[in-house]
Amino acid sequence: MNPRWTAAAAALWLSTPGAAWACAxxxxxxxxxxxxxxDMTMFMSxxxxxxxxxxxxxxWRRAMAAEAAVASRRSVSGQDR
Amino acid sequence: xxxxxxxxxxxxxxxxxxxxxxxxxxxSEVLAVVIFILSEMMFFAGLxxxxxxxxxxxxxxxxxxxxRLPLEETAINTVALLISAGLAWxxxxxxxxxxxxxxxxxxGAAIALGAFFVLFQGMEWMAMLREGLTLTSSxxxxxxxxxxxVHGIHVILGFSVLAWMFRRLMREQADAQSLxxxxxxxxxxxxxxxxxxxxxxWRVYA
Numbered sequence: 001m002n003p004r005w006t007a008a009a010a011a012l013w014l015s016t017p018g019a020a021w022a023c024a025x026x027x028x029x030x031x032x033x034x035x036x037x038x039d040m041t042m043f044m045s046x047x048x049x050x051x052x053x054x055x056x057x058x059x060w061r062r063a064m065a066a067e068a069a070v071a072s073r074r075s076v077s078g079q080d081r
Numbered sequence: 082x083x084x085x086x087x088x089x090x091x092x093x094x095x096x097x098x099x100x101x102x103x104x105x106x107x108x109s110e111v112l113a114v115v116i117f118i119l120s121e122m123m124f125f126a127g128l129x130x131x132x133x134x135x136x137x138x139x140x141x142x143x144x145x146x147x148x149r150l151p152l153e154e155t156a157i158n159t160v161a162l163l164i165s166a167g168l169a170w171x172x173x174x175x176x177x178x179x180x181x182x183x184x185x186x187x188x189g190a191a192i193a194l195g196a197f198f199v200l201f202q203g204m205e206w207m208a209m210l211r212e213g214l215t216l217t218s219s220x221x222x223x224x225x226x227x228x229x230x231v232h233g234i235h236v237i238l239g240f241s242v243l244a245w246m247f248r249r250l251m252r253e254q255a256d257a258q259s260l261x262x263x264x265x266x267x268x269x270x271x272x273x274x275x276x277x278x279x280x281x282x283w284r285v286y287a
Binding site for chain 1: 104106107115119122123126127129130133134136137138140
């Protein structure tokens with residue numbers, strides 16, 4: 001292997017741990033709070049999306065049921081005629 | 082430019098009912114409470130997030146010199162609150178099947194259990210204060226009184242609304258559809274307050 005490429009690869013490898021430590025939120029990966037930060041990021045991000053999705057599905061289902069009830073009433077009144 | 086009514090009719094899907102035939106999918110009161118609950122969920126999520134990160138920074142919990150929270154006693158209180166939600170649900174079922182008069186008894190019991198929960202919490206707070214856990218004694222005390230206190234305010238608000246509904250059920254001459262919608266909205270808020278508690282209990286007390 002070309003010694004220049006070897007040196008570049010070694011420099012990259014040596015600089016990687018520095019990049020891994022550069023977390024704007026956790027600051028220190030050995031900090032006991034880093035796991036809590038990650039968990040709470042998920043906790044604060046997912047529930048609103050799930051809740052809004054659940055409400056949208058609930059409203060859609062109720063709208064479909066109401067529409068089916070109207071259609072059913074129409075068909076019954078049509079048969080009566 | 083005014084649009085011809087016939088043009089609108091053409092644009093509308095033939096399978097969809099005309100606007101005049103549309104029904105109310107969800108009462109406005111219930112939808113308003115659901116939106117309010119969404120904002121409340123995020124408020125409590127913020128509190129729990131701050132608490133979890135603060136707790137993770139401590140090597141031992143509760144911090145030295147601070148009392149342990151009464152896990153077992155509060156479990157009884159948790160059960161009382163869950164039964165209260167069950168009774169509120171049953172009251173709603175009775176309201177729809179047998180009328181407002183038959184919904185009063187389970188609703189009264191649900192309100193009584195909600196009041197019991199708040200009284201029990203008050204007694205627990207007195208005991209904790211005597212043992213040295215105050216709002217300024219430690220991070221544990223600050224978060225305990227903040228989270229449990231804010232939830233307690235919601236419980237008081239919830240059973241006050243249920244008590245107002247109980248008073249309306251006593252009259253019975255109220256418009257049935259309007260009463261049903263308001264009662265449904267009150268119950269939805271109560272379910273939120275009750276179902277939130279086991280999560281807070283698990284995170285704060287355990």
